[in-house]
Amino acid sequence: xxxxxxxxxxxxxxxxxxxxxxxxxxxxxxxxxxxxxxxxxxxxxxxxxxxxxxxxxxxxxxxxxxxxxxxxxxxxxxxxxxxxxxxxxxxxxxxxxxxxxxxxxxxxxxxxxxxxxxxxxxxxxxxxxxx
Amino acid sequence: xxxxxxxxxxxxxxxxxxxxxxxxxxxxxxxxxxxxxxxxxxxxxxxxxxxxxxxxxxxxxxxxxxxxxxxxxxxxxxxxxxxxxxxxxxxxxxxxxxxxxxxxxxxxxxxxxxxxxxxxxxxxxxxxxxxxxxxxxxxxxxxxxxxxxxxxxxxxxxxxxxxxxxxxxxxxxxxxxxxxxxxxxxxxxxxxxxxxxxxxxxxxxxxxxxxxxxxxxxxxxxxxxxxxxxxxxxxxxxxxxxxxxxxxxxxxxxxxxxxxxxxxxxxxxxxxxxxxxxxxxxxxxxxxxxxxxxxxxxxxxxxxxxxxxxxxxxxxxxxxxxxxxxxxxxxxxxxxxxxxxxxxxxxxxxxxxxxxxxxxxxxxxxxxxxxxxxxxxxxxxxxxxxxxxxxxxxxxxxxxxxxxxxxxxxxxxxxxxxxxxxxxxxxxxxxxxxxxxxxxxxxxxxxxxxxxxxxxxxxxxxxxxxxxxxxxxxxxxxxxxxxxxxxxxxxxxxxxxxxxxxxxxxxxxxxxxxxxxxxxxxxxxxxxxxxxxxxxxxxxxxxxxxxxxxxxxxxxxxxxxxxxxxxxxxxxxxxxxxxxxxxxxxxxxxxxxxxxxxxxxxxxxxxxxxxxxxxxxxxxxxxxxxxxxxxxxxxxxxxxxxxxxxxxxxxxxxxxxxx
Numbered sequence: 001x002x003x004x005x006x007x008x009x010x011x012x013x014x015x016x017x018x019x020x021x022x023x024x025x026x027x028x029x030x031x032x033x034x035x036x037x038x039x040x041x042x043x044x045x046x047x048x049x050x051x052x053x054x055x056x057x058x059x060x061x062x063x064x065x066x067x068x069x070x071x072x073x074x075x076x077x078x079x080x081x082x083x084x085x086x087x088x089x090x091x092x093x094x095x096x097x098x099x100x101x102x103x104x105x106x107x108x109x110x111x112x113x114x115x116x117x118x119x120x121x122x123x124x125x126x127x128x129x130x131x
Numbered sequence: 132x133x134x135x136x137x138x139x140x141x142x143x144x145x146x147x148x149x150x151x152x153x154x155x156x157x158x159x160x161x162x163x164x165x166x167x168x169x170x171x172x173x174x175x176x177x178x179x180x181x182x183x184x185x186x187x188x189x190x191x192x193x194x195x196x197x198x199x200x201x202x203x204x205x206x207x208x209x210x211x212x213x214x215x216x217x218x219x220x221x222x223x224x225x226x227x228x229x230x231x232x233x234x235x236x237x238x239x240x241x242x243x244x245x246x247x248x249x250x251x252x253x254x255x256x257x258x259x260x261x262x263x264x265x266x267x268x269x270x271x272x273x274x275x276x277x278x279x280x281x282x283x284x285x286x287x288x289x290x291x292x293x294x295x296x297x298x299x300x301x302x303x304x305x306x307x308x309x310x311x312x313x314x315x316x317x318x319x320x321x322x323x324x325x326x327x328x329x330x331x332x333x334x335x336x337x338x339x340x341x342x343x344x345x346x347x348x349x350x351x352x353x354x355x356x357x358x359x360x361x362x363x364x365x366x367x368x369x370x371x372x373x374x375x376x377x378x379x380x381x382x383x384x385x386x387x388x389x390x391x392x393x394x395x396x397x398x399x400x401x402x403x404x405x406x407x408x409x410x411x412x413x414x415x416x417x418x419x420x421x422x423x424x425x426x427x428x429x430x431x432x433x434x435x436x437x438x439x440x441x442x443x444x445x446x447x448x449x450x451x452x453x454x455x456x457x458x459x460x461x462x463x464x465x466x467x468x469x470x471x472x473x474x475x476x477x478x479x480x481x482x483x484x485x486x487x488x489x490x491x492x493x494x495x496x497x498x499x500x501x502x503x504x505x506x507x508x509x510x511x512x513x514x515x516x517x518x519x520x521x522x523x524x525x526x527x528x529x530x531x532x533x534x535x536x537x538x539x540x541x542x543x544x545x546x547x548x549x550x551x552x553x554x555x556x557x558x559x560x561x562x563x564x565x566x567x568x569x570x571x572x573x574x575x576x577x578x579x580x581x582x583x584x585x586x587x588x589x590x591x592x593x594x595x596x597x598x599x600x601x602x603x604x605x606x607x608x609x610x611x612x613x614x615x616x617x618x619x620x621x622x623x624x625x626x627x628x629x630x631x632x633x634x635x636x637x638x639x640x641x642x643x644x645x646x647x648x649x650x651x652x653x654x655x656x657x658x659x660x661x662x663x664x665x666x667x668x669x670x671x672x673x674x675x676x677x678x679x680x681x682x683x684x685x686x687x688x689x690x691x692x693x694x695x696x697x698x699x700x701x702x703x704x705x706x707x708x709x710x711x712x713x714x715x716x717x718x719x720x721x722x723x724x725x726x727x728x729x730x731x732x733x734x735x736x737x738x739x740x741x742x743x744x745x746x747x748x749x750x751x752x753x754x755x756x757x758x759x760x761x762x763x764x765x766x767x768x769x770x771x772x773x774x775x776x777x778x779x780x781x782x783x784x785x786x787x788x789x790x
Contacts, residue, residue: 020567021574023571024571024574031581032581098626098667107667109566110566111566111605113602114577
């Protein structure tokens with residue numbers, strides 16, 4: 001796979017407390033032509049999002065210290081600028097509390113398959129993004 | 132009784148006053164008669180009232196010797212009050228005018244003592260009618276009056292006593308006619324004293340047998356006939372004059388005079404209605420107490436007499452000590468002690484303690500009927516009656532070994548629950564922990580593959596194999612965790628409404644690569660959206676599992692996913708055109724650790740098991756069949772609405788969730 005030089009790279013914000021996952025995701029996605037930025041937890045993600053132009057999609061882990069995925073989503077919901085950015089949730093634990101998510105964002109369980117991930121991105125693009 | 136002032140002239144006038152001198156009896160005889168009468172004072176007064184004659188009776192009654200009184204005025208016989216009232220003169224004048232006057236009143240003796248007298252004064256006239264004097268006849272009524280007084284007092288006392296008695300009292304004469312009826316008797320019989328006196332007792336004391344309603348024998352009858360004390364039979368009711376009834380108890384006795392002759396009967400009776408009610412209340416509360424003790428199974432509650440012998444037993448005692456009531460009642464409670472305690476005289480000491488201090492409590496070994504020992508808590512209390520007299524002891528024994536066992540079990544249960552909780556926590560943590568490095572692993576491998584694919588096909592192939600192994604590892608972990616969760620009964624569904632067709636599309640896209648790899652031509656057939664409430668992740672898991680099975684066992688054949696609606700059920704089918712399933716395996720394929728025997732594909736055969744469990748958790752069914760056109764078909768039926776609450780897993784117990 002090569003990145004398509006004619007189109008600007010879609011930016012993906014990866015939010016996960018595990019450094020290996022952040023690196024692996026960055027690597028693989030970048031190799032597929034995406035631009036990747038990372039954050040270690042919900043708080044860092046919020047700070048990042050509020051300081052610059054929004055990414056195309058957020059890959060969000062749920063179990064993180066400082067501010068977990070649920071809390072991040074809560075904060076995102078109250079901010080119209082942020083809630084416009086589509087989110088894909090990648091979760092390692094079982095029993096994702098759908099009700100608490102407060103969103104109908106797709107949920108992929110770890111270990112995430114790249115193919116799945118990319119398919120999900122395409123779906124989001126096709127449907128114009130989900131709030 | 133006449134008061135001194137009540138002078139009653141005799142009416143009608145009696146025979147003419149005796150005229151002296153006309154009698155045919157010789158004067159001498161007459162004088163003798165008069166003189167010798169001792170019971171009556173008979174003497175003459177001259178017209179002015181002075182004493183002219185005196186007889187023995189006058190001497191005896193009034194105390195004067197003749198020579199002391201001759202010529203004295205008869206007013207000396209009167210009391211000071213009478214004198215102040217001019218009674219003597221008045222009497223004489225009354226006698227003079229009426230011819231005769233009689234009165235009762237106090238007179239005074241020579242020694243100053245008084246006596247109650249009956250006095251008749253007769254005026255004596257000569258043939259010309261001239262008053263020649265008065266004849267006075269005086270009778271001493273004192274003793275009779277005193278006797279009358281005493282009788283009156285006694286009567287009054289008796290009457291007071293009678294009316295104070297709380298019981299009814301009826302007395303009769305020897306013919307059974309009522310002579311006495313006290314207030315209570317009047318009230319209970321409904322007869323007033325006025326009406327009752329003189330009536331036959333049977334009339335007033337109307338009694339029947341409470342049960343047979345037959346007239347009951349009146350004890351007075353027997354008392355009068357046989358002269359013995361008689362009691363009423365039980366269950367006798369007295370019927371009052373107005374018809375009201377009350378249950379009574381009584382006894383009758385003869386009234387004898389000083390010679391022992393029966394002069395009548397006395398009947399004493401009382402209303403036992405109140406008594407019976409009180410007895411009933413007492414009986415009921417005793418009944419309740421007995422029931423309560425009888426129903427206590429965990430404590431031996433029983434009574435001992437003052438010497439320590441068992442007099443009562445309850446089911447708890449039977450259970451704890453092993454003796455039936457019939458076996459132990461009458462035996463000494465020392466039977467329950469160990470030989471060592473017996474030798475040391477413990478039973479006696481315990482009783483003594485209870486006697487002295489009212490209570491004794493201890494924890495010690497006791498022996499059951501079968502000789503086995505148990506550690507007991509015993510409490511013995513002294514029971515005393517109203518006068519403080521010791522009547523026995525109560526004993527309460529608790530088998531502490533039981534309690535200990537229960538305590539241990541409770542601890543074990545708590546420990547088991549804790550262990551389960553820890554395991555759940557572990558599962559939760561483990562699943563998270565394991566997936567994290569796996570994610571990185573997979574992604575890195577993927578990254579390597581990306582770069583190698585165009586550069587070095589053979590290396591890329593190796594990486595692909597590594598990745599597939601990684602996928603299997605992932606699957607394995609998933610399966611392990613799932614099974615563990617199922618075993619603990621904690622499949623928790625997070626339900627949401629979604630379109631099954633859409634979810635199926637998502638899954639098909641995701642497994643597209645695997646499908647291509649297995650050379651399975653995957654197609655999805657759905658009539659339209661099918662909205663229901665399920666756990667999306669789990670439903671996708673079901674479909675993914677069925678599809679991966681199809682890719683495993685029916686590689687190279689077309690695989691079809693179809694979604695349709697059947698009433699209020701969603702039907703999801705995965706069909707392939709592979710070798711199909713062995714008929715032998717069909718019944719077992721959804722069990723744990725089962726897999727279709729023919730293929731050597733690695734894996735623990737848990738996929739279908741989990742799929743089946745998850746389906747069931749939704750209240751749905753999973754079935755498998757061989758298709759007529761060849762291949763296997765798996766059908767999942769899911770109710771559109773989930774069952775009201777998470778259905779119980781057969782093997783599980785409810786456990787607190789750890790989220």
